[in-house]
Amino acid sequence: MSSQNNGSSAIADAQAKAQVLDRDDPLAFTRSEFNIPTKTQIASTRLPDSATTETGSGDGVTEKCVYLCGNSLGLQPKRTQTRVNQYLSTWATQGVQGHFKPLEESPLPTWLDADDRAAQLIAPIVGASKAEVAVMQTLTANLHLLMSAFYKPDINGKHKIILESKAFPSDHFAVETQLRHHNLDPATSMITLTSPSSPEDNILTTAEILSAITTHAATTALILLPGIQYYTGQLLDIPTITAHARAHSVFLIWDLAHAVGNAPLRLHDWGVDAAAWCSYKYLNGGPGCIGGLFVHERNSAVPPPVGELEVEQKEGEWESEGYGNRLAGWWGNDKRTRFAMVNRFRPVPGAAGFQLSNPSILDITSLTASLEVFAEAAGVGALRKKSLRLTAFLEELLLGEGSIVGAEERALFRVITPSDPAQRGAQLSLMLRGGLLEVVMRELEKRAVIVDERKPDVIRVAPAPLYNSFEDCVRFVVAFGEALAVASKEVAV
Secondary structure, eight states, rough: OOOOHHHHHHHHHHHHHHHHHHHHHHGGGGGGEOOOHHHHHOOOOOOOOSSOOOOOSSHHSSSSSEETTTSOOOEEHHHHHHHHHHHHHHHHHHGGGGGGGOOTOOOSSSSGGGHHHHHHHHHHHTOOOGGEEEESSSSHHHHHHHHHHHHHOTTSSOOOOETTTTOOHHHHHHHHHHHHTTOOHHHHHHHOOOOSTTTTTOOOOHHHHHHHHHHGGGGGEEEEESSTTTTHHHHHHHHHHHHHHHTOEEEEEEEOTTTTTTTTOTTTTTTTOOEOSSSSTOOOOTTTTTEEEEOGGGGSOOOOSSSOOSSEEEETTHHHTTSSOOOOOGHHHHHHHTTTTTTTOOOOSSGGGGSSSSHHHHHHHHHHHHHHHHHHHHHHHHHHHHHHHHHHHHHHHHTTOOOOOOOEEEEEEEEEOOSOOOOOOOEEEEOTTTTTTHHHHHHHTTTTEOOOEEEETEEEEBOTTTTTOHHHHHHHHHHHHHHHHHHHHHHHH
């Protein structure tokens, strides 16, 4: 039997196995909750007339693309359009009354309470009480707000900030500008962690991170780390690192952009100081959608007022009440006085007290539509179980005994994401041989396979359990093998 026939047989076996896994998947129903572009749609260069799925005949019109890019932008839930239209109808028919007036048979809260409803839905996803989370702003803005509140440098003592050397650029920029805002030099006040055991990929072991904290604790005021590293897909040991930082009296903020909605989180129980995230990746809120933050209850307590709320602020009261460092805005003010228009700031207890302006109801409505699907899927725990199976199946198809990639093509890439399932989320990062990336991405796009790239040589592949299937994994690996074969002929390797 020829090697080609052997390959065809392996692919057929993989497809048959995927069909059984998809048939027996208890969460398969959530795939139908999302708009998955067809091959024709993904190749189109024209704005469609509507958001409805195209109909007609032919494979390209009806067959779905392979979308494995939820780590960058999640797909649109079908109910998003419904909820957004309900919001638009409320605005069109009620005007300003939409802020306060409940409407019969509407699934939407009043605009005054929209952020509260979103906090209620996101709290179980991050493992927090509703009072410890706020849906607000965007990821980097929230990181700045948290650093403004909790980074308290002492030039003669604790003033340094620790982050990883390959941090997402926005995180690096935020840290550097926070230091400059305090008239500190990043060259002496910023510590960037590089793994001595993995200098090329920078897979930081927990032991290496703990050692760095111990070494620099006496001069470090803040640590910023990712829950899941965007480039490698590594899931850090959040509870262990958090406990170590707290034991050394160093405030730790987690960037959960790639972890929220992907890996189970128990931020309250783990004692996490604070965290921030976006909502357009695994949370499927939409491009640039509203972000969120977590502040542990021990860091966000507000003393109760004595008697009636006073109109005038007493001298020194701001500092004595323990919330003087935060940047404030009217939406963070106590709801009882928010519309009284008095110039006395008393924040809402908890994370909501860190809000600034009234949030975009369009954004919150879009996000909440997706959070409803999470609730129907029984939360992140159930999704994580499926995610572990999906990613393991993808890895097996790429590199295991059941690989459907030819031996020559397997030599052209390696997986840099940790092989231990406990140390990764949904994403596998594939490091290609130098010079192949452009051709591989072109060939995948021709085959209606959507992943993303991180130059110079990495593609990131993320099967999201809410809408990806085991068959998606097979289709990707087949297309990837074909793309590598084309690239190896076009590029000297």
